[in-house]
Amino acid sequence: MITRRTVLAAIAATTAALFASTALAQDKQTIKIVTQSPLSGPQSVIGEGIMMGAQLAVAEFSKEVGDLGYQIVLQPEDDQATPNVGVANANRILNDAAVLGVVAHYNSGVAIPSSEVYAKDNLVMVSPAATNPTLTEQESTRAIANRICGRDDIQGPAGANFAAETLKAKKVYIINDKSAYGSGIAQTFEEAMKKNGAEVVLSTGVDQNETDFSSILNRARIDKPDLVYYGGTYPQGGLIIKQMRQKGLKAAFLGGDGLDSGDLQKIAGAESMTGVYFTTTALPLSQMKEAAPFVESYKARFSKDPEVYSVYGYDSAHVIISAITAAVKAKDGEMPTRAEVAAAVRQTNFTGITGPISFTKKGDVATAKYVVIEAAKSADANKIVKVLEVAAPDV
Amino acid sequence: MSFSIFFELLPSTLADGLVLGLLYASIALGYTMVYGVLGLINFAHSEIFMVGAIVAVEVLTYVLLGSGLHPLLQLLFAMTIAAAVAAALAGLAERVAYRPLRRSNAPKLAPLITAIGISLFLQDAVRFVESLFGQFIRPFPSIPFFDDMIQVSSTLSVPMKSVVILVVAGAMLGGLTYTVNRTRLGKAIRAVATDRTAASLMGINVNRIVLQTFLIGGALAGVAGTLYALQFGRVDPFTGFIPGLKAFTAAVLGGIGSIPGAMVGGILLGLLEMLIGTFVPLLTDNAIGTEYKDIFAFGILILILILKPSGLMGRSSTEKV
Numbered sequence: 001m002i003t004r005r006t007v008l009a010a011i012a013a014t015t016a017a018l019f020a021s022t023a024l025a026q027d028k029q030t031i032k033i034v035t036q037s038p039l040s041g042p043q044s045v046i047g048e049g050i051m052m053g054a055q056l057a058v059a060e061f062s063k064e065v066g067d068l069g070y071q072i073v074l075q076p077e078d079d080q081a082t083p084n085v086g087v088a089n090a091n092r093i094l095n096d097a098a099v100l101g102v103v104a105h106y107n108s109g110v111a112i113p114s115s116e117v118y119a120k121d122n123l124v125m126v127s128p129a130a131t132n133p134t135l136t137e138q139e140s141t142r143a144i145a146n147r148i149c150g151r152d153d154i155q156g157p158a159g160a161n162f163a164a165e166t167l168k169a170k171k172v173y174i175i176n177d178k179s180a181y182g183s184g185i186a187q188t189f190e191e192a193m194k195k196n197g198a199e200v201v202l203s204t205g206v207d208q209n210e211t212d213f214s215s216i217l218n219r220a221r222i223d224k225p226d227l228v229y230y231g232g233t234y235p236q237g238g239l240i241i242k243q244m245r246q247k248g249l250k251a252a253f254l255g256g257d258g259l260d261s262g263d264l265q266k267i268a269g270a271e272s273m274t275g276v277y278f279t280t281t282a283l284p285l286s287q288m289k290e291a292a293p294f295v296e297s298y299k300a301r302f303s304k305d306p307e308v309y310s311v312y313g314y315d316s317a318h319v320i321i322s323a324i325t326a327a328v329k330a331k332d333g334e335m336p337t338r339a340e341v342a343a344a345v346r347q348t349n350f351t352g353i354t355g356p357i358s359f360t361k362k363g364d365v366a367t368a369k370y371v372v373i374e375a376a377k378s379a380d381a382n383k384i385v386k387v388l389e390v391a392a393p394d395v
Numbered sequence: 396m397s398f399s400i401f402f403e404l405l406p407s408t409l410a411d412g413l414v415l416g417l418l419y420a421s422i423a424l425g426y427t428m429v430y431g432v433l434g435l436i437n438f439a440h441s442e443i444f445m446v447g448a449i450v451a452v453e454v455l456t457y458v459l460l461g462s463g464l465h466p467l468l469q470l471l472f473a474m475t476i477a478a479a480v481a482a483a484l485a486g487l488a489e490r491v492a493y494r495p496l497r498r499s500n501a502p503k504l505a506p507l508i509t510a511i512g513i514s515l516f517l518q519d520a521v522r523f524v525e526s527l528f529g530q531f532i533r534p535f536p537s538i539p540f541f542d543d544m545i546q547v548s549s550t551l552s553v554p555m556k557s558v559v560i561l562v563v564a565g566a567m568l569g570g571l572t573y574t575v576n577r578t579r580l581g582k583a584i585r586a587v588a589t590d591r592t593a594a595s596l597m598g599i600n601v602n603r604i605v606l607q608t609f610l611i612g613g614a615l616a617g618v619a620g621t622l623y624a625l626q627f628g629r630v631d632p633f634t635g636f637i638p639g640l641k642a643f644t645a646a647v648l649g650g651i652g653s654i655p656g657a658m659v660g661g662i663l664l665g666l667l668e669m670l671i672g673t674f675v676p677l678l679t680d681n682a683i684g685t686e687y688k689d690i691f692a693f694g695i696l697i698l699i700l701i702l703k704p705s706g707l708m709g710r711s712s713t714e715k716v
Contacts, residue, residue, distance in 0.1 A: 040522060042631055045530050118560045176688065204676065204684040209637045214411035215672030215685050222403055235532060235629070242628055246542055246554060266534045267629050 003109060028071040029335060033058060033320055034093050035313065036086060036104035036114070039078035042235035045263055047106050049307025050128050051076045054103045056298055057317035065325040068333050075099070075391030079110050086110035090117035099123065100341045101320035108132030108152075109180035115141040124342035126314030126319050131155060131257060131281055132184045136362040144342045146359055148315055148352075150281035150368030152181070154390050155256055156188030158370045159229070159279040162386060164196035167252050167277075169227035173220055174203040175213075175240065177232030185256045193229075200224055206236070213240050217247045225251050233258035238267025238317060245272040248377040257281050258371035260308045262379040277385070282308045283354065283369050284384065290353045317353035319345060400677065406551035408673045409666065415555045416665020417564040421619035422642030423649070423657035424571060425485075425612035431652040432588045432608045433497075437512035439488050441639020442517035443613050447481035447620025448522060448630040452533045466540035470559065470625065478617035486615025487608055488513050497605075515634075521632040535628040560622050567615060568658050574611070575654065584608055588652075648696055650709020659708055662687060667692045 035054045037047035055074050062072035077093065079086035086105055093099050094117060101116060102125045105111040111130035117139040118125050127135065127147040129392050133267045135145055163169040172193055175188035183205065190200055201223050204216065217240075220228065228244065228251050237259045244253065245268075257280035265273060285291045287307060294314060298306045323344035327336035336344075349358045372386040422444055429437040454473040463470065492509040525531035541556040574579040587593040587604045595601045623638060624630045641664060649660025672688035699707065 040519075042532055044526075045532070202676075202681060204681065205686040207686050207689070210686075211637075212411070212415055212669075214415075215408070215669055215676075215688070218404055218407045218411065218673060219677070221407075222400060235631075239627065239629060248544070248552075261575075262528060263532060267532065269534070269537050269628070271537065285696060 005261055014287075028066070028069055030071050030073055030098050031322075031335075032063070032073050032075050032096065032099040033317060033322060034075045034077055034099050034102045034104070035317075036077045036079045036089055036093075036102060036110075036115065037106045037313075038081035039076065039081050041082075043081045043233055046261055046307050046309055047078075047081070048049065048130075049121070049310040050103070050106060052298065052302050052304070053128070053310035053313030054317035056294070056301060057314045057321060059301070059376065060297070061318055061321045065321065065328055068325075068328050070324075070328060070335075072324070073098075074317075076366070077104075079105055079107075079114070081107050081110060083110050083113050086114040087117055090114040091142075092354055094121050094123060100324055100336070100338060101126070101345075103128065103316040103320065106309065107179065107181060108135060108184065111135050111145075112138070112180055115145045119144050122337075122339040122342050124320065124323070124338065124345045126316040126345065128316045129309045130181070130259070132180050133260070134180070134184075136360075136364050142362060143265065143339075144363075146319075146345055146363035146365075148312055148319065148354060148357055148365045149257075150370050150390070151364060151392070152185040152256065153188050153393070154368070155279050155370055156185045156190075157192035157255065158372070158388055158390075159254055160189050160192030160196060162277070162279070162372045163193065163229070163252075163254055164198060164226055166385070167227060167254070169193075169197050169252065171225040171227070172198050172200050173216070173223070173225040173228045173251075174200060175216065175228065175230050175232075175234055176203075176205050177208050177230075179208065179392060181256075181258060182231035182233070184231070185258075186229065189229055189231065189256075206232075208232075210236070211239055213243050214247075217243055217249060220244075220249055220251070221247060227252045227254060230255040230259070231334040234264045235260040235267065238264050241268035241272050241276055244271075250275065252277065252280065257308075259375075260373070262305075262307065264375065265377065265379055273341070273375050273377055276375040278373055278375065279370065280371050280373060281368060282312060284308075284373070284382070285311060287371075287384065287387070288353050288355075290351075293366035294353050311353050315354045315357060318352055319348050319357060322350065323348060360392045361395070362392070367391050401674070404673055404677075405549055406548065408669050410547075410551060410557065412554050412666035412669030413466045413662060414553075414560055414626065414665070415669060416645075416662035417560050418619065418623055418638065419642045419645045419665050420658045420661025421564045421622060422608045422638055423646040423661045424567060424654065425615045426569075426643055426646045427618070427649075427651055427654060427657040428608055428612040428615070430548065430646070431654075432584060433493075435493065435506050436510070436643070436651075437485075437488075437609075437612070438507065438639075438643075438664050439492070439513040439517065440485075440616055441635035441642070442514045443481050443485050443488070443635075444616040444623070444639060444642075445630070445632065445635030446484055446517060446521060447477040447617030448624040448634060449525070449533060449620075449632070450480045450617070450688055451477040451621035452535055452630055455538075456533070456536050460536050466538050467559070469538070470541075470621070474563075474618055474621040477621045478614040481620065482610045482616030484517075484611035485609045485616065486606055489609040493609075494602065496607075518632045518635075532629060535624045535630070541625060556625050560626060563618065563622060567618060568654070571611070571615070571654055578603075580607060580651065591662065610661075641670075644693070644696060647706055648699060650706030653669060653706070653708045656706055656708035660706065663707075664692060664696075667695060 108130040176182040260276040260280040645660035649656030
């Protein structure tokens with residue numbers, strides 16, 4: 001592999017930068033921004049991408065607040081895609097007074113319980129990827145929970161419309177991984193699919209650690225559904241696709257943004273990808289006008305290509321940094337409180353790389369994009385079938 | 396549920412259950428070996444299995460792919476290296492984590508805790524090393540030969556890899572049974588298992604035999620890891636946990652310490668899982684979904700153990716292997 005040496009170099013460079021920044025921090029007041037995403041476990045590919053995106057944003061946008069006498073430091077945390085780990089981290093973070101904002105989480109199942117911890121002290125959270133509606137629907141966390149991506153109650157139906165209109169699916173199998181995200185999106189898909197008049201032959205959950213789907217797929221060989229929908233993430237989704245094709249099932253496969261990773265093809269195998277689609281709230285970088293400089297500096301800094309949610313991590317951190325800067329200015333250079341930063345985040349109004357960012361009263365991004373993608377043999381060749389721009393519900 | 400669906404589903408369900416069961420059984424053999432000799436449940440076994448799986452995938456991906464060798468030879472080669480690395484690791488674990496405790500007559504719980512320590516250490520060490528070179532979720536390289544379908548009957552076709560798993564797992568059982576019952580080493584292992592003190596009085600180097608037992612157990616884990624990677628096509632540093640737990644269950648079900656017991660227990664657990672996962676949702680009209688299969692499988696395990704605490708083929712006598 002070409003990247004071995006460069007990865008090592010990047011690690012050395014990051015370490016050096018960390019030491020340098022702590023040295024600098026001594027003569028400036030430190031403000032911490034935390035990222036929480038899965039940095040270990042099967043979903044860490046995406047989680048690391050989010051963290052690195054945020055790291056880049058801190059490097060690029062903290063100059064203004066630096067001139068006001070504050071040093072912004074990024075503190076990456078690993079939520080392991082596990083609710084109790086995320087909550088435990090959240091409690092620890094909450095006790096660190098220097099932390100004024102959190103870029104978190106990738107998984108809705110982790111974001112929802114953790115947001116309740118942040119809400120105890122008005123610590124603002126901007127999620128790059130948590131799409132379950134509950135996150136912004138809860139009254140208790142309304143002041144602090146924000147997201148810059150779309151919602152599953154729109155993503156699920158968007159997928160269902162695509163399945164009914166374009167794929168002409170009539171008989172459907174629905175599988176979900178029983179997480180807040182997976183079961184939520186599967187449910188909204190199922191409801192919309194039934195409204196479209198399709199027959200849902202089987203709707204079932206699978207354990208998140210399950211690797212063998214024979215019992216479901218053997219049945220599918222007899223029922224012959226024309227579509228299998230999966231609510232969950234790519235490590236498992238890839239396996240389902242692979243085992244479907246091995247069992248000779250030619251049915252189309254559709255899923256949500258949890259499948260949106262360059263590793264989907266690696267797990268499922270390039271030859272299994274015919275008829276595989278997913279909806280996502282992360283517009284591919286190639287579709288973002290302003291993305292080129294981001295991609296360039298990301299590659300230069302980390303010697304890796306950005307992952308799908310990296311740019312959302314970047315924009316989330318950008319939102320928080322801008323809010324902190326605005327809050328510091330509003331107090332004439334004094335350290336703002338967490339509640340003030342949270343309020344400032346709601347006032348956000350600028351165009352990030354992912355598009356215009358402003359939040360509704362609930363904390364949803366005002367207009368979100370939903371994309372249907374047809375997977376190809378390699379992730380670079382994935383084709384965009386459809387792009388929808390939908391306003392957040394109930395504003 | 397109509398009977399026609401039942402009969403249509405049964406052959407493929409049994410075939411898939413058998414393959415899954417053989418995978419569990421092949422991991423269970425390692426648990427049973429070490430338990431038979433030391434009375435110790437080597438919980439690090441599932442991570443040694445994971446290392447075997449990762450080594451096999453890496454060897455295939457970076458060394459053998461495109462080498463032009465026959466796929467079976469490639470697999471054999473990868474399996475051998477995986478077995479060697481896993482055996483070395485198991486040997487090392489014995490020296491570092493178990494032998495010092497044995498020497499100092501530590502309480503029985505202590506090696507269990509060091510075993511868990513080794514498990515966590517191995518998971519994170521592998522994750523660290525793999526992350527240095529890219530992503531740690533490692534896909535099994537695509538080798539079409541193993542996915543070739545063999546038509547067995549009108550309702551059943553199995554991929555080549557199932558046949559490979561059947562043959563290799565059978566060879567593991569046969570080889571192990573032969574080693575334990577017919578060789579000098581096997582005789583010594585049985586002697587140590589029966590009575591460690593008496594064996595050492597008879598001039599058997601107990602520590603050496605224990606080490607060799609671990610080496611054999613590790614090699615078996617390496618082979619099992621290769622089979623697992625072949626079957627599921629994806630491994631990562633956390634792959635070991637669930638199959639390890641299931642294999643341990645299989646060993647207990649069959650009667651831990653008994654080699655044929657591990658095999659029977661594994662196959663039984665695999666078949667149960669697959670049958671329950673397929674037919675319970677059908678019988679209940681999807682009210683009870685596939686995701687509950689483990690509850691039923693473990694419920695049956697508890698039931699069997701209540702009726703026969705030593706496991707299906709276990710004996711409560713002193714001769715454990």
